[in-house]
Amino acid sequence: MFTNNKYINKKTGLKLLVYLLVIGLFWLKMNYIQTSIFSLNVENSNEASILAFNPLSSIFLIFGLGILLAGRRGMFVSYILGSILLYVNVLFYREYNDFITIPMLNQVANLADLGGSITTIMSPVDALLFVDVLIAAFLLFYLKPSRFQAFKPKRWEGIVLAIVAIPLFMINLQWAEQERTDLLERTFDRNMLVKYIGVINYHVYDVVLQGKTEMKKTLADSNELVPVINYLNENKTEDSDRLEGVAEGKNVIMLSLESTQTFVVDNTLHGEELTPYFNDLKEEGIYFDNFYHQVKQGRTSDSEFLLANSMYPLNRGAVFFTHSSNEYEGLPGLLGENGYFTNSMHANDKTFWNRNVMYDSLGYDEYFSKEDYTVTPEKSHGWGYLDEYFFEDSLNMMKEMEKPFYSKMITLTNHYPFTLPEEQKFIEEGETGSGTLNRYFQTIRYQDEALKKFVEDFKNSELYDDTILVIYGDHFGISENHQKAMGEYLDKEINDYEQFQLQRVPMLIYGKGIDAEKNHTVGGQVDLRPTLTNLLGIQDDNPIQFGHDLLDENRRQLMVTRDGNFASEQHVGIQGTCYDRETGEELEADLCNEGFEKAQEELEMSDSIIYGDLLRYLDETEMVQSESTEPNQNKQEK
Numbered sequence: 262m263f264t265n266n267k268y269i270n271k272k273t274g275l276k277l278l279v280y281l282l283v284i285g286l287f288w289l290k291m292n293y294i295q296t297s298i299f300s301l302n303v304e305n306s307n308e309a310s311i312l313a314f315n316p317l318s319s320i321f322l323i324f325g326l327g328i329l330l331a332g333r334r335g336m337f338v339s340y341i342l343g344s345i346l347l348y349v350n351v352l353f354y355r356e357y358n359d360f361i362t363i364p365m366l367n368q369v370a371n372l373a374d375l376g377g378s379i380t381t382i383m384s385p386v387d388a389l390l391f392v393d394v395l396i397a398a399f400l401l402f403y404l405k406p407s408r409f410q411a412f413k414p415k416r417w418e419g420i421v422l423a424i425v426a427i428p429l430f431m432i433n434l435q436w437a438e439q440e441r442t443d444l445l446e447r448t449f450d451r452n453m454l455v456k457y458i459g460v461i462n463y464h465v466y467d468v469v470l471q472g473k474t475e476m477k478k479t480l481a482d483s484n485e486l487v488p489v490i491n492y493l494n495e496n497k498t499e500d501s502d503r504l505e506g507v508a509e510g511k512n513v514i515m516l517s518l519e520s521t522q523t524f525v526v527d528n529t530l531h532g533e534e535l536t537p538y539f540n541d542l543k544e545e546g547i548y549f550d551n552f553y554h555q556v557k558q559g560r561t562s563d564s565e566f567l568l569a570n571s572m573y574p575l576n577r578g579a580v581f582f583t584h585s586s587n588e589y590e591g592l593p594g595l596l597g598e599n600g601y602f603t604n605s606m607h608a609n610d611k612t613f614w615n616r617n618v619m620y621d622s623l624g625y626d627e628y629f630s631k632e633d634y635t636v637t638p639e640k641s642h643g644w645g646y647l648d649e650y651f652f653e654d655s656l657n658m659m660k661e662m663e664k665p666f667y668s669k670m671i672t673l674t675n676h677y678p679f680t681l682p683e684e685q686k687f688i689e690e691g692e693t694g695s696g697t698l699n700r701y702f703q704t705i706r707y708q709d710e711a712l713k714k715f716v717e718d719f720k721n722s723e724l725y726d727d728t729i730l731v732i733y734g735d736h737f738g739i740s741e742n743h744q745k746a747m748g749e750y751l752d753k754e755i756n757d758y759e760q761f762q763l764q765r766v767p768m769l770i771y772g773k774g775i776d777a778e779k780n781h782t783v784g785g786q787v788d789l790r791p792t793l794t795n796l797l798g799i800q801d802d803n804p805i806q807f808g809h810d811l812l813d814e815n816r817r818q819l820m821v822t823r824d825g826n827f828a829s830e831q832h833v834g835i836q837g838t839c840y841d842r843e844t845g846e847e848l849e850a851d852l853c854n855e856g857f858e859k860a861q862e863e864l865e866m867s868d869s870i871i872y873g874d875l876l877r878y879l880d881e882t883e884m885v886q887s888e889s890t891e892p893n894q895n896k897q898e899k
């Protein structure tokens with residue numbers, strides 16, 4: 262009896278040991294990835310402890326489910342799947358500095374392009390991230406101490422593990438909420454979510470979110486539009502109409518420069534200017550130096566969405582993919598109604614970012630994609646057609662085009678991984694610790710050379726007299742992953758504030774009859790549409806727009822990022838911390854409360870429109886609203 266008990270105790274002890282070792286092994290890996298591969302901005306020891314604790318609940322959950330479904334093998338399958346999930350996140354993070362969302366998974370074709378090729382972000386050393394799988398296999402299948410059977414978990418043990426995962430998660434959440442209240446309700450920032458609940462739990466959360474957003478459209482009704490219209494009306498500033506109609510009837514070239522950030526403007530490398538042509542050009546037009554991109558996972562397509570709708574893109578996935586069948590009151594559609602021939606020009610596959618579908622919803626007349634350009638291998642590199650040829654072909658097309666036209670052009674060469682043919686390198690590589698940043702300088706310099714040729718040809722063409730050219734950057738090219746190198750180049754430490762300011766992209770309005778001006782207003786891509794319609798003198802009756810005319814001196818200066826951060830005339834608010842916008846000095850947090858609230862409110866409203874496909878109710882709502890206000894007006898008149 263005694264020996265038997267001892268045997269059982271030893272057996273249980275060994276079993277527990279295997280459990281501990283396998284769980285510990287996975288924890289070690291996950292912890293390593295979360296602390297050393299992701300940069301999650303851990304600010305204090307409490308956050309560090311949360312980060313170390315948060316893998317546990319998810320490990321218990323996946324192993325528990327694995328065992329429940331298929332015993333020991335199931336546990337191993339969970340180990341492998343968990344490892345793959347972590348690795349996919351590592352790859353995605355390297356490229357996007359973000360975590361995958363379910364809507365992103367529907368864009369496999371786009372993701373497969375991952376900055377040119379997936380091999381650029383994979384490294385042979387990554388194999389080390391799978392060594393533990395072999396150790397786990399050994400522990401689970403081959404470890405057989407004498408007289409004892411190999412590890413054989415029972416199904417009920419799986420249930421216990423899965424159940425234990427629940428209190429573990431509750432502890433995790435409670436703990437995280439001490440640092441950030443309403444974490445799951447209020448957070449737009451996935452880096453923060455992963456820091457607090459761990460990358461696997463984050464995916465579970467994302468699944469729940471997906472279910473919720475799908476429900477939203479089903480349950481949406483026209484009443485939801487009313488508070489949004491009211492809010493936007495209340496927040497409208499009295500329009501100063503400055504420069505209204507100065508470009509009336511003119512053609513419009515809207516030129517989106519790939520990955521072009523403001524820090525390259527008027528800046529040098531090896532004593533040479535990075536954008537010599539643009540530096541001069543901007544002195545001849547209206548140049549905005551506090552203009553930010555506002556994109557998220559949809560990158561270029563998000564910037565197009567902001568421009569076309571003056572609404573925010575989504576926090577998860579690319580709205581071009583997820584909500585292309587919604588009803589929109591797009592800028593191309595509006596210009597079309599005003600006699601314009603509207604088109605987008607971009608020498609990439611027409612399905613990329615689902616543009617061929619979404620462009621119809623936005624009201625474009627035509628999409629000139631790769632098949633409309635004379636793309637040959639000699640004229641291509643990296644992502645495809647080199648900018649100089651894209652510009653040349655596009656200008657020729659515009660010369661022949663029906664007038665007035667609205668052409669949205671999107672360049673391509675200055676895209677990660679920022680490589681060029683030798684003969685197109687007009688400047689030496691940079692010398693920072695980041696190859697990406699070093700090459701970026703060269704592609705930026707190349708783009709400027711291509712731009713020079715384009716603008717000079719444009720100026721010498723007949724188009725010049727009746728066309729305005731608007732140039733802006735679509736989003737950052739250099740992600741947070743390269744902060745250290747960026748610090749070396751800019752010769753300052755890149756803290757949160759500096760990183761935020763690096764999200765500024767150049768924006769220039771240029772054309773005959775437009776007087777040069779340096780404009781310091783704080784704005785973003787959401788403001789492009791009202792700015793353009795004002796210049797063109799086009800009446801835009803769509804009440805659902807979050808932007809404000811950049812040329813209006815009375816405008817509300819508030820730029821909201823997709824993460825719920827903001828910049829106003831005085832402040833920059835980043836994840837609860839408040840800074841002086843101009844000096845970067847940290848201020849009392851309360852000063853930014855209003856900004857944060859507004860940011861949150863606007864993002865939620867914009868999301869509700871998209872998730873509920875609410876613009877389909879616009880006519881109906883406006884009719885009801887005007888009917889309900891009519892009797893009052895009558896009363897006043899009497």
Ligand code: GP9
Binds near residue numbers: 609613
């Ligand atoms: C692809 C181009 C680049 O067509 O717009 O896309 P990005 O990766 O920058 O979103």
Ligand code: MN
Binds near residue numbers: 519520561735736
């Ligand atoms: Mn882009």
